[in-house]
Amino acid sequence: MKVNLFASVENVNEESLKGSSVVVIDVLRATSVITTAIHNGCREIQPVLKVEEALSLKNQEVLLGGERKGLKLEGFDLSNSPLEYTMERVNGKTIVFTTTNGTRAILKSKYADRILIGSMLNAKYLAQKLVEFGDDVSILCAGTAGKFSMDDFICAGKIIYEMSKMTDLDKDDFSSLAYLSYVNYKDNIFEYLSHAKHYNYLLSIGLNEDIEYCFTEDIIDAIPCFINGRIVKL
Amino acid sequence: MKVNLFASVENVNEESLKGSSVVVIDVLRATSVITTAIHNGCREIQPVLKVEEALSLKNQEVLLGGERKGLKLEGFDLSNSPLEYTMERVNGKTIVFTTTNGTRAILKSKYADRILIGSMLNAKYLAQKLVEFGDDVSILCAGTAGKFSMDDFICAGKIIYEMSKMTDLDKDDFSSLAYLSYVNYKDNIFEYLSHAKHYNYLLSIGLNEDIEYCFTEDIIDAIPCFINGRIVKL
Numbered sequence: 001m002k003v004n005l006f007a008s009v010e011n012v013n014e015e016s017l018k019g020s021s022v023v024v025i026d027v028l029r030a031t032s033v034i035t036t037a038i039h040n041g042c043r044e045i046q047p048v049l050k051v052e053e054a055l056s057l058k059n060q061e062v063l064l065g066g067e068r069k070g071l072k073l074e075g076f077d078l079s080n081s082p083l084e085y086t087m088e089r090v091n092g093k094t095i096v097f098t099t100t101n102g103t104r105a106i107l108k109s110k111y112a113d114r115i116l117i118g119s120m121l122n123a124k125y126l127a128q129k130l131v132e133f134g135d136d137v138s139i140l141c142a143g144t145a146g147k148f149s150m151d152d153f154i155c156a157g158k159i160i161y162e163m164s165k166m167t168d169l170d171k172d173d174f175s176s177l178a179y180l181s182y183v184n185y186k187d188n189i190f191e192y193l194s195h196a197k198h199y200n201y202l203l204s205i206g207l208n209e210d211i212e213y214c215f216t217e218d219i220i221d222a223i224p225c226f227i228n229g230r231i232v233k234l
Numbered sequence: 235m236k237v238n239l240f241a242s243v244e245n246v247n248e249e250s251l252k253g254s255s256v257v258v259i260d261v262l263r264a265t266s267v268i269t270t271a272i273h274n275g276c277r278e279i280q281p282v283l284k285v286e287e288a289l290s291l292k293n294q295e296v297l298l299g300g301e302r303k304g305l306k307l308e309g310f311d312l313s314n315s316p317l318e319y320t321m322e323r324v325n326g327k328t329i330v331f332t333t334t335n336g337t338r339a340i341l342k343s344k345y346a347d348r349i350l351i352g353s354m355l356n357a358k359y360l361a362q363k364l365v366e367f368g369d370d371v372s373i374l375c376a377g378t379a380g381k382f383s384m385d386d387f388i389c390a391g392k393i394i395y396e397m398s399k400m401t402d403l404d405k406d407d408f409s410s411l412a413y414l415s416y417v418n419y420k421d422n423i424f425e426y427l428s429h430a431k432h433y434n435y436l437l438s439i440g441l442n443e444d445i446e447y448c449f450t451e452d453i454i455d456a457i458p459c460f461i462n463g464r465i466v467k468l
Contacts, residue, residue, distance in 0.1 A: 007382070007408075011245055148241070150407045173384045174241075176429040181411070184418055195410040 001167055002136040005156055005174035008143030009105045021135045022112035023126065024226075025119065026142035027155040028198055029080050029207075030102025031224075032119040032214040033065070036082040038224040038233050039122075041091035045224070045231040047103040054098045063090070066098040070205055073098075081210050101149075105142035106226055112138065117224035117231065120155050124218040127162030129234070137163075139175070150196035154189060157182030158217065189215055235401055236370040239390055239408035242377030243339050255369045256346035257360065258460075259353065260376035261389040262432055263314050263441075264336025265458075266353040266448040267299070270316040272458040272467050273356075275325035279458070279465040281337045288332045297324070300332040304439055307332075315444050335383075339376035340460055346372065351458035351465065354389050358452040361396030363468070371397075373409070384430035388423060391416030392451065423449055 004020075006012045025031055034045055046062075048054050054064050055075055066073060067080035078084050080099055097103065109115045113135065118126050130137050139159065141152035157178035163169060164179065171179065185192035193199040193215070202211055225234040238254075240246045259265055268279055280296075282288050288298050289309055300307060301314035312318050314333055331337065343349045347369065352360050364371050373393065375386035391412035397403060398413065405413065419426035427433045427449075436445055459468040 007241060144407075147406060148408045148411075150411055153407075153411070171429075172381060173378075173387075173429075173431055174382045177382075177384055177387070177411075177415070180415075180426070180429060192414070195405075195407075195414060197407055 001134065002170045003139065003160055003163070003175045004172045005139045005141070005178055007141055007148045007153065007174055008146060009101070009108055009140070010146045012108055012140060014108060014111050017109055017112040017138050019136065020112055020138045021114045021116060021130055021133055022109045023116050023118040023137065023139045023159060024102070024105045024109055024142065025139065025152045025155050026099070026102030026105060027119055027214055028151045028202055029082060029210055029214055030099040030142065031117045032121055033080055033082045033085055034097070034117045034224045034231055035119045035121045035220055035222065037085040037090050037095060038231065039220045039222040040085060040087040042085070043092055043094055045095045045097050046229065047106050047231065048096060048098050049103060049107065051098055054096045057096045062094045062096050065095050068100060070202060070207065082213055083210060101142040101144055105140050109140060109226070115226035116234065117226070118155065118159055120158060120215050120217050122220040122223060123155065123158045124162045125221040126223055127159050128166065129223060131163055131166045144198040149198050151193060151199050153178050154181050154185065154192060235368065236404045237373065237394055237397070237409045238406045239373045239375070239412055241375055241382045241387065241408055242380060243335070243342055243374070244380045246342055246374060248342060248345050251343055251346040251372050253370065254346055254372045255348045255350060255364055255367055256343045257350050257352040257371065257373045257393060258336070258339045258343055258376065259373065259386045259389050260333070260336030260339060261353055262385045262436055262448055263316060263444055264333040264376065265351045266355060267314055267316045267319055268331070268351045268458045268465055269353045269355045269454055269456065271319040271324050271329060272465065273454045273456040274319060274321040276319070277326055277328055279329045279331050280463065281340050281465065282330060282332050283337060283341065285332055288330045291330045296328045296330050299329050302334060304436060304441065316447055317444060335376040335378055339374050343374060343460070349460035350468065351460070352389065352393055354392060354449050354451050355454040356457060357389065357392045358396045359455040360457055361393050362400065363457060365397055365400045378432040383432050385427060385433050387412050388415050388419065388426060
C-alpha cells in the first residue's frame with residue numbers, strides 16, 4: 001500500500017491523484033472544524049473559494065462559516081473555530097464554508113477516487129478506514145498561504161503512524177519524514193509546534209483554546225467525505 | 235536573517251530567488267562530488283543537462299563526469315562517485331558534469347545573487363560564510379526524480395543548525411523541520427537515512443563507501459560557487 005504526501009497545495013499534480021484515496025489536512029483549523037461539524041450532525045458542508053460566493057449563497061436554510069487571516073468574516077454566522085460548531089448550532093444544518101487554505105486543498109483534490117477529511121480528532125479512525133479500503137493513499141497538507149506548514153505535517157505523520165501499526169506501507173520520503181516527526185514528538189507535540197509559524201500566529205491572536213482542541217487525538221469516530229461538491233459523513 | 239528551504243526542484247519559483255544567496259544540495263552525490271573536486275584543485279566544472287551535450291564538449295582538455303540512474307556513462311572519464319575526484323585526477327582540470335537531479339537544481343537557481351554548492355563535507359564552513367555575507371538564504375534541495383529526498387533535507391538541516399549557532403534566524407517551517415531533523419538525528423544519521431528511498435537505492439547498487447564519505451561532516455573548507463555557467467572555488 002503506497003502512501004504519498006504532498007507538503008502543500010502548490011506541489012500537487014492534480015492528475016496524479018487519480019485512483020487513490022486522498023486525505024486533506026488543514027489541522028489549524030479548517031479540517032478540524034469540518035470533522036467536528038460533521039460529527040455534530042451537520043447535514044452537509046459546501047466549500048467555496050471566495051467570500052462573495054459564500055455570501056451569495058446565504059439564506060434561511062444555511063449557515064455561513066469560515067475565515068480570512070484567521071478571523072471571522074462580516075455577515076457570517078460562524079468563524080473558523082471548531083468550538084463554535086456544536087451540536088446545538090449545526091445539527092441538521094447545511095454550512096457554506098470558506099477558508100484560505102483548507103478549502104483550496106479540498107477543491108484541488110477533485111480527480112481523486114475518494115476525498116476524505118483528516119484531523120488529529122479523527123486520525124486513528126481515518127487510518128483504520130484507509131487500511132480497510134486498501135487503495136493507495138495520497139495525503140495533501142493544505143499548508144499556509146501556499147507554503148508548507150509543520151502543523152499539518154505532524155497530523156499526516158499521526159495518520160501514517162496509525163496505518164503503519166495495521167499494515168505494511170510503501171512510504172515516499174515525505175511520508176517517512178512525517179512518520180518520524182510524529183514518532184519523535186508524539187509525547188511532546190507542543191514542543192514541535194513551538195517552531196511552527198502558523199501555530200505561533202494563531203497563538204498571537206488568542207486562539208489557544210482552539211489549538212488545544214485541534215491537537216486532541218482520536219476523540220471522533222467520523223470521517224467527512226467530499227462528494228459532488230459537498231462534504232457529508234462517510 | 236531569513237532562511238527559506240525548497241524541498242525539491244519542482245517547488246521552486248525561480249524569480250523568488252532574486253536577492254538571496256542560494257545553496258544547492260544534492261548530497262547523494264552530485265554536490266558532494268563538486269565540493270570534493272573543487273577542494274582537490276579542479277579549475278572549473280561546467281554543469282550541463284544532457285549527456286549528448288557533455289559528449290559534444292569532450293576534448294583533450296576536459297574530463298567528462300556524471301551519471302544516469304546512479305551509474306557511470308559510456309564515453310565518460312568519471313562516474314558520480316566523489317571518491318574518484320582525487321587531486322591526482324582533477325587538479326587543474328576542467329570537468330563537464332551532468333547528473334539527473336543536482337545539475338538541474340544548479341541551473342534552476344540562475345536568478346539568485348549568489349549560487350553556492352553545499353554538502354555535509356563543507357557544511358560548517360559554508361554556514362560561516364553565509365552568516366558573514368548576511369543576505370537572506372534560500373536552500374534548494376535537489377530531490378530525486380523531482381521528489382523530496384530525505385538525504386538532502388538533513389544536510390540542509392545541518393547547515394541551518396550551524397548557522398543558528400552563529401546568528402538569529404527567521405526560519406520558514408521547512409527550515410525549522412530540517413533543523414529539528416538534524417538536531418534529533420545528528421548522532422545517528424544512518425538511522426534517519428535508513429528510511430530514505432534514494433539512500434536505499436544507492437546501497438542496493440553497492441555504493442556504501444560513497445555514502446559513508448558523503449555523510450562525513452566538515453572535512454572541507456572550500457565552497458564551490460556557480461558563476462556565468464561555471465562552478466569555481468569561491
